[in-house]
Amino acid sequence: MEGRCMKCGSQKAMIDTVMTRTARGTYMAKGKCESCGTTVCKICSKDTAESLVSSGEVKKGY
Ligand SMILES: [Zn+2]
Known part of the structure; x- marks a missing residue:
């Protein structure tokens, strides 16, 4: 996934x-x-968060 880096702008x-x-x-x-x-x-909706976690793209930290 992508997020806005404040340093890179x-x-x-x-x-x-x-x-x-x-x-x-x-x-x-x-x-x-x-x-x-x-x-x-990056703020995510519940649906986005759960799909990213279930796909393994991001780790579950909650
Ligand atoms: Zn950066």
């Missing part, structure tokens, strides 16, 4: 991505920019 592929949930129940993918290694976060 553009959409970048995320590596080592883990799906987490915030206290409010929002799903958030946390990974690292493959270019610079900066932490990149």
Whole structure:
């Protein structure tokens, strides 16, 4: 998946991505920019989060 890297200033592929949930129940993918290694976060819908986890694309962290 891709997220917006603040350091690169553009959409970048995320590596080592883990799906987490915030206290409010929002799903958030946390990974690292493959270019610079900066932490990149992306808010996901429940459906998106569950499909990414079940496909194995991201690790389940909640
Ligand atoms: Zn970056």
